[in-house]
Amino acid sequence: MTKPDPALLLLSRYPFQVELQTRFGDVDSLRHINNVAIAQLFEESRLRFLIEARGDALDPLSQSIRLVTAEIRFIYLREVAYPDSVVAGVSVEHIGNSSYRLGCAMFQFDQCVALCETAMVRSEVGGSVPLPIELKTAFERYRPV
Amino acid sequence: MTKPDPALLLLSRYPFQVELQTRFGDVDSLRHINNVAIAQLFEESRLRFLIEARGDALDPLSQSIRLVTAEIRFIYLREVAYPDSVVAGVSVEHIGNSSYRLGCAMFQFDQCVALCETAMVRSEVGGSVPLPIELKTAFERYRPV
Amino acid sequence: MTKPDPALLLLSRYPFQVELQTRFGDVDSLRHINNVAIAQLFEESRLRFLIEARGDALDPLSQSIRLVTAEIRFIYLREVAYPDSVVAGVSVEHIGNSSYRLGCAMFQFDQCVALCETAMVRSEVGGSVPLPIELKTAFERYRPV
């Protein structure tokens, strides 16, 4: 198993932070939050980040810029309990031409419970497309602290 | 389509109220919150209600009293948007011997978006079992206002 | 609790039938298929029915005709087990001007485990819209047997 970099385990590292509710529907037969549900909570933190960074709270589902997931890696460190909320932190780790990489960490009871690294790419019919310059500029504000 | 009783559309009718986050994962290809996701949000409001009423926040997944859903009816009144939260209200409509009925309503932007009536029954191997008297007493505090 | 009409409990009543896989993700902390997951399986049976009835298997997500759920009622009769599949039956109970009503029943191990009645309405910006005549004609072929 991979030993994560201790710096990744600190909430203060992540410039974007959001509290997310867990649901009974996230709990599986092992009576903890299921790992796929944790993946959905991480997805939610990326969306909330994107809404803030893009500033388009009014239409987050607008498909003017179509960003799809190319790669994700999760490290699960502790079991996550229901009905307690989690806090997710998001940072922009890398900004490429048509893609970017986000670092995310999830916390419950002030302990890091999971890490997630995601590579996103702007994808239109025909292939990848350069990110708009305004998005890249917006992302720069979310570099890890 | 059923015309709902206007009294059911008022949040103030419901003694238990909880704010619930919507998720990107709740959105379907019609770009609104999917009706099954609304069912999950209603389930969540019932669980949060039960945790408060039973006072067992420490172990809501304890199966000492096994309550299963016997019947649910949903009326969808308005489309529900992401990423805005909803508020769900819960009231105890009927307390039987081994079963009870909850009324729930969901609100977004101060408008009622959906109604849900649920019949729950205490079910153990072999069939239904009387509700504990403490649970019935607790439920009495949540009669509609 | 409502006593369902015995005629509804027979698979042979339903002209459209589909076998659906259950998933570990459908199982909740009570170690049975969760009632919201059953709602999703019923939704799936309606979609598979619609794909067959509309004959547009190539683009079931096309929004040319926007059908939304107005009302659903579930009766849960037996616990549903994982990893066994279920069979869902669908019939058209009523065809209105801009809406229609489907009857659905779910079976596992040859026993009816749940019933679902759904009112769907064609909804566009501005309100409900008449169903296309071809859709109504297609629906006629799925009256209960």
Place this chain on the structure above:
Amino acid sequence: MTKPDPALLLLSRYPFQVELQTRFGDVDSLRHINNVAIAQLFEESRLRFLIEARGDALDPLSQSIRLVTAEIRFIYLREVAYPDSVVAGVSVEHIGNSSYRLGCAMFQFDQCVALCETAMVRSEVGGSVPLPIELKTAFERYRPV
């Protein structure tokens, strides 16, 4: 983005194979199968593999051996369409003392759409516990071809 090993993209490499239905509920607002839903489909393939390998189809939810996810990595190669099924392949890549690693690949229309590598660990209260020898022996039969 990581360039995957071409050998991983061949279904014939994977000794366990299972066809899995997609659901309308897996589709997100981009009108493809959501990446979290793909994670759930991969989870399902691991469960189906485990049921076959352990031979305990009668009680896959038995918690006698508690296996939790420690690490997962996904590579998304192509968009996945609804309502078409996918085929998932599973192989045992590594068998450790208290953990093991599975390789999974997903196919639709005979093309590899996603890869998934998962590290699972046997976890009880107090920490990780050695895998039973019978499980290790069973896993040996699922080495990549």
